[in-house]
Amino acid sequence: MGFSNFFAFVKKESLHIIRDTRTMLIVMCIPILLMVLFGFAISTEVNNVNVAVVAPNRTDGVEEAVDKMARNNYFSFIGYIDNSEIDKYLRSGKVGAVVVFDKDFDRYLAHSLNGIPVKPIIQIIVDASNVNTAGSATLYLQNVLLDKASQQMLFETRLLFNPQMKSAYNFVPGIMGLVFILVCAMMTSVSIVREKEVGTMEVLLVSPVRPFKIIFAKMIPYFLISCIVLILILLLARYLLDVPMSGGVGGIFLLSLLYLVLSLSLGLLISTIAETQVAALLISAMVMMMPILMLSGMLFPIENLPTFFQVVSNIVPARWYIDAIRKMMIQGLSLLDVWKNCLILAGMTLMLIVVSLKKFNDKLE
């Protein structure tokens, strides 16, 4: 049997999507919205933290350190305040952090023992009501203040790959892991189940077109749309959020294509389980989204999960994808370095396709 009927189907599916402008817009807008939201609004990174300084003696050493901090984009230097005002400033929210210099700052700096100061000479007081911000502010503040004189610190902290601790770096791979499952799995499953619900599937099954052709024809337009979304996300990540992509865009793109296919097959599997569009929607939104948010390392590090959930997280495809993308985008690894993730994802894809095609055919009988 020729390909002409296959193309007739691809055309039909494309028309369905194009005619459904609203869904199309949602599919295109959700990723952009998520990117902007996570990239800017919801951030745990340090940005414009107001900092006040307490310095009993404004020596050269103090001035130099404060100057360095004030010139940094991530901190706004409010001014020198008195010891007694610290609490007031922090409570009122006028400042997010206060840096207190020892009155003998210069002397201790100079008299350091083998490059190590004999006692702490800087105190950082941080408003920790937002734990995330507080943590990164502290670390970054330490980095800035003692950067040049780092040999004089008790220990040396160096933040690799993401020295500003930009949260966008962390979220972009997570969003990608989430969005493709949403777009591909949800859209395909809903569109297949819709035909079951309306009754057109019956007519297609009585026609000489093989079921797998119907299914693959359905996947193709969604695959193309997802590719557009992928390109959109990568562009936004690179030029709006300044994600480095040091591992090479090619590898990221290839791995994402594999993940797209995986998501599509997941959608197919859902469509064989769900009988109604609402069920398909619920399964893909709730059942898929929760594990991705919680168990993929998108929001919480997998190492922090209870052992049970760590084990469960192994079967969440997004976990492997997000992990690999993070490594390639931020750490600068290449596709070859994450071969293990690729292999796991490929295996999962194959399994999903086999299981869902089998289930799909069984259903017909």
Place this chain on the structure above:
Amino acid sequence: MNEVVISVRNLTKCFGNFTAVNNISFDVLRGEIFGFLGANGAGKTTAMRMLCGLSFPTSGSGSVAGFDVMKEGEQIKQHIGYMSQRFSLYNDLTVGENIQLFAGIYNLSKAQTEQRSCQLLERLNFSSERNTLVGALPLGWKQKLSFAIANIHEPKVVFLDEPTGGVDPLTRRQFWELIYETAEKGTTIFVTTHYMDEAEYCSRVSIMVDGEVRALDTPRNLKREFAAESMDEVFRVIARGAKRCD
């Protein structure tokens, strides 16, 4: 006109312990309008699915359009048309696009597609509606279009599963005129219905009860045999003993 298009011998379908279709046998000839009646749950749909190549019989044999229902399901699909009560076209595609889709499904060439869609639209007086979205058409029009599209590849048999459900009497009348026209050209029509006045229009009628064919004859003979005024009465007499229903 005596060519046998559908031939069924001792066809049986069991689901576990449940015998949905029990040992049915009949022949349908070319150009016949064969009414396939039965209460809900009598096994009509199961029998029809087997004839359409969608489901394998547990035992027995049968052929549709010259192909074996046991072995040649795929060839059967190429030579039959199908239309169900549930609307079987795409509302978000235009009339023309729906025609093209189904022409594509049956691998018609471009020239064939063009020629047949013109023919079809003309016959239905739809030529001006080619670019209208099917969703915007009244139900009666949709059903007619649906039937015409089920015939686009000129199949030997068309299966109609309660094709006129929810349609007003006038449109039903027009729909049956279309069926007659098609049957006269030699296409066999295999139709299930719940409307007994429609049963009167059929060349022959079979009535299924509890998975078995209890009666099979022309409407006139059936009425005589059961001393009934109408097919409605015949049906009620036969279906009275039914044990299964839903």
